Amino acid sequence: MTQSFVGETLSWELNDGCLELALHREPANEIGLQTLAELELFAAAHETLKDQAHALIMYSTVKAGFSAGADLRDLYGQAKEMGFANAAPRVRDFLTRIHAVLNMLDASPLTTIAAVHGVCFGGGFELALVSDLIIADKMARFCFPELRLGLIPGFGGIPRLKRDLGNGIVRDLLLTGRSINANKAQAIGLASQLVGEGDALKVARFTAAQVKKFDRATSTVAKRFLKPIPYAELRQEIETFCELFTQPAVEAGLRKFVESTDAQPYLP
Amino acid sequence: MKTIEQIIDEILNLASTHFNVDRASLSPDDDFFKTLGIDSLQALSLLTRLENHFSVELPDYEVQGVSDFRTLAERIEARL
Secondary structure, three states: OOEEOOOOOOOEEOOOHHHHHHEEOOOOEOHHHHHHHHHHHHHHHHHEEEEEHEEEEEEEOOEEEEOOOEEEHHHHHHHHHHHHHHOOHHHHHHHHHHHHHHHHHOOOOOEEEEEOOEEEHHHHHHHHHHHHHEEEEEEOOOEOHHHHHHOOOOOHHHHHHHHHHHHHHHHHHHHHEEEOOOOOOOOOOOHHHHHHHHOHHHHHHHHHHHHHHOOHHHHHHHHHHOOOOOOOHHHHHHHHHHHOOOOOHHHHHHHHHHEEEOOOOOOO | OOHHHHHHHHHHHHHHHHHHOOOHHOOOEEEEHHHOOOOOOHHHHHHHHHHHHHOOOOOHHHHHOOOEEEHHHHHHHHOO
């Protein structure tokens, strides 16, 4: 298995025991079919390379941020082409595949670190949530805007938020769809470290160097205690998402987003 | 307690610095989307910079539809 890869949407490299996954799809690392396919390649590589590594860092090389989430323009275009009522099987297939990747990352024996700057919205937020540690640039911003589309987050967002954070902020984030900054993210226990503008990757590498000093098997066992994976709720999320997807409000919400020229199109 | 004029002044200074716009060209009643030429992602960046500068939380829905510096300052004043 190659120790590095450069794809259309992401790249990875194993360097001195630290596996680094870089998202590089302009403009904002929207997660569509190509990103999913390359994440699956990464998941396969991770299985092979994990015994040679101690940490995994996920970050973005794109100025806009970590990820703006699912590629809604692609989703809308495909669903419109086949008819929203008929699109549920394809949506289910996409969700099942991305859940498999995210569950694998969540359960990784490595210490996983998301170095987050800029937008970390929706599916991008859900990708960050599988990591053990989130290191947030002070300009990072986190949001679950899905309810404005008539949907719930579909990449494991609610089960993992419930696992990691208190009820008050989970409900606030989901039910208002508001975005929060990195200060708030640290205050609520989402981000483990708050760092200066442009410093998240650097600090993530310092952190990876620190965890390398520990016995890997012990860290892996500790993770099982610290971070149980809510598999039943994750499966239920896929079912609920697919049920909601065929509702007329979703088509209207997606169309409004795709056609919007509003300066704040993520807002309801 | 900051006055609304002080808040406006600080917003204009911050916008000028971070979006490379001549401070003298900015007025309180300007449409900042047009004056600064910013898109939705840059608007989020501005929101974050304002929150960090004034040490406040500004929920997106409280600034939804706000496009001039003066009204933005009023929203911030309500959170100080």
